[in-house]
Amino acid sequence: MFYIEVMRQFATPEVYLNNLRSTIIQQWSNGLPVIEDLLARQEYRECVVVIQETLDSLLQHKRENQDWTAETSLLFLLMGGYYHGNVNQENAKKLLRYYQQAVRELGESERVNALEIQCITFEYCYDWSKMLAAFVETPVTENTRQALLESWRNSIIKRATPHSYSNFYTREQPVSIWWLHWLLDSITSEKIGHAWFGQQALAWLANLPGDSEKLGREYGVLRLLTKDLTDIKFLLKYPYPKFYEVVIAPSLTSTPDDVSRRQYLQEYAPSDLWERVMDYWKANLHKFVPKPEMSQNSDYSTNAAWMSALKELSPENYQMLLSEWKVNHQRRRNLWKAMGNLGLM
Template sequence: MTQKTFGKKLIEALTIDELIQLLDGLLSSMDKAHIRQMLSNLNNENIKEITSQLLLSDKVTKVVSDNKFLQKWQELWKSWDKYVSELGDEEGEYACQDNHWKAPYFDDTNFTENLENIAEKMLPFLDRISQMQYKETDLFKEALQEVESGIMDYPEWMGAEYSGCYFSEYVTECVVKWAWLNADSVETFLNDLIEIEDSFNIINLDEQGYINCFNELSEKVEKEIYDYITKNKNIPAWKERLHDKYCIWHQLYHNFSSRFDHTSYLETCRNMFHKNWEYGISLIEDCLDNDKLVEAEELSRQTINSFLGREAKKPWNPETSLLISELKSFYNSPNRSIIELMKTWMDITDKINMPSKVNALKLQIVTYENTYEWDKVVSVIEKIDNSSVSGLIEEWKVFCTHSANYQSKNYWVKCLMDATLDKNKNSSWFFKKIKEWLTTLSDNPKELMSQKTNLFALTFDIAELSDLMKKYPSLFKAIYHPLKENPQNPSILKWLKKTDGAALAPLLKIFWKKHLLNFLPDPVNVDKANYNAHAKWLAALKEANPKEYQTILTQWKKKHHRRRNLWKAIQEAGI
């Protein structure tokens, strides 16, 4: 039987922390000469090299032996394999079931996040691992093919093969960088990546992962890549990729061509700007550089239409309709590139003497960039010839009116805009129109209900300018402000001040006193015995019309005396 060495005995007897303490104590008592002497007696070059770098070098450095490095690398793959081994099991970690009566489904999000975390740790290993003659050239390709196989192993009724598996940048970077480190030429590198992509049916890689890897390559290598793709761009595999505006290869190649072959770059822009409107900008810039103003003006029109997704047969004309109306529900916030494009277009039309289009584009820019900042729009309107854009101005007012409406057209906001913009109308006209509107609501209960949110909004806004809320505080607990978060509410308030909106307060007081009863819900109509709304409206009625309140209270006591939750809610409301 082989006798155990002293080192083996120590490992069995002490913990890791205790071994560390022992080694620190022993080595701290030895000078460098003694350490060198000790290392020379060892028959292990790896130990000699690593220990010498750690103990004898004056430089502070983090050193890991090849064996230790390889051990950590293999531990990462063990973690990877552990996650992958869970695939295909309908009761496993990645079979997610929201409710017991629903069928489980493949939780691709958690799975890909787990592999992404491992891939992030793998990335710093790749260079050194490849230098250690680690010859598994298809390492990541085979690993991801195993992932696909595992997903396909789920029962068909789970539909895992239809959900897809979208990896983010770290897994993608590992795939691309490993292909580069193991390729003997640009041709091999590119063909390997194409082969990897074509081998996947479910897996999708990340654009940013490609970009990160290609950004690390030298300009010389990038030129070689560009030249190779150019030479082979008519081969089906490349042709398909280069003609797809969403494909990462199209984006990379287009970026390379902008640096290495400007003529080819412009040709691609011309061929594809109807699919990608941003390509039109480069064509316009090229025309301007060559003083081709008429062509630049036409390209500006076509580029905006590409942005809108309009067909060539039905082009958008800035003189006949607003850009914001064309965007409709897709308009959330202005695109800075579109603003700059319209400014460029406006400058071009000014140089080639198209005054009506210049005016139209000025209005288009301000209504697109500051749709709900009414004063900014008006400042432009006051500086241009209104006769050529009167239809656009009216369209802007209608657009704002619809944006300030929840149930039906917001009549009073339109009147407010007309009173401020039309020189023939004023505060008195606005007051008259609102009085007519309130009379219409008063005479038509059905219309009153359809316009209630617009009425609520007006009530809240006038309260900002008067004592309405102080007079009827309970009313403002019963109603809500539908325009509170609306981006044009500051403009509405500002223009109400301009038109002496506070003068409407007495009208609204009379209206609410007369019609508050119309909004009081019947206790018969209640959801889950929640009478909070009933109590709030009753409190508001008590403030506005005490006599009507007493009548309703008497009726409810007779008819609804058994509704304990109703009377509890009324009591809690402090009535």
């Protein structure tokens, strides 16, 4: 701000800092020089007051901000959860370090340690091993540990949850608990362990509807599991490249913790989980192929692409569905042209 710059150049330091403090509500980072001055003068209690004013300004537009404290949720995630060294994130880290310095001088060891986890999150939020080590090794109370762990866990799940699947014939069925919940619970609970994740995943898979209309949003988490397991097992040399390209890969955006998630999935998944997942697809993929009668503007390229994936994955079901189409859709010239373009028939 022009006014602040003029004050910085021509006013006394005391007047400048007093005026700067009055603008914290408009620009939260204006609190940093004020905090630095209070730390230098060892006015730690007043420093904490200004830090709180600065945090209130920083979080004033965040709906999740319910009287934020270092012991209850992770600031990095409230700020959006992306860290690429931008100015706001660097200033937020600086603010946390100042906060840590002030409360250390005031003897508030629990908050000092909670702020240490907060700072680690800015550096390693999407490195699961480093974050889990921070939760285990940083000496905080169990309530603080669980609150911050839950904040991190929820953000991981929210970011990884695929967008809902809205094909022509699929109803939206919300999915509140899925395999990533079980994986994180297995990792973070000593009472559960490796075997429990496998039991949950295999039971879920065994009871998964083969009817595409009933699958709903579980379709997205199944595709994510298929993609992760395939990437782990085959390292880009996919055994069913058409199936992967047409059915699995579209609309599954990457997340910053893809590498960590797959490392832990590889460790905790049963050795035959990929085969079990593929058995589901082989048995049911023909029910997911888009129906020609639902296509618009006589464009059947998507239908043909799915048929090419089906032929690759389950030739018998492909022949069955193709026979049905030849009877029910024999007059759709553009459909058969699209099929011919992909060498199908």
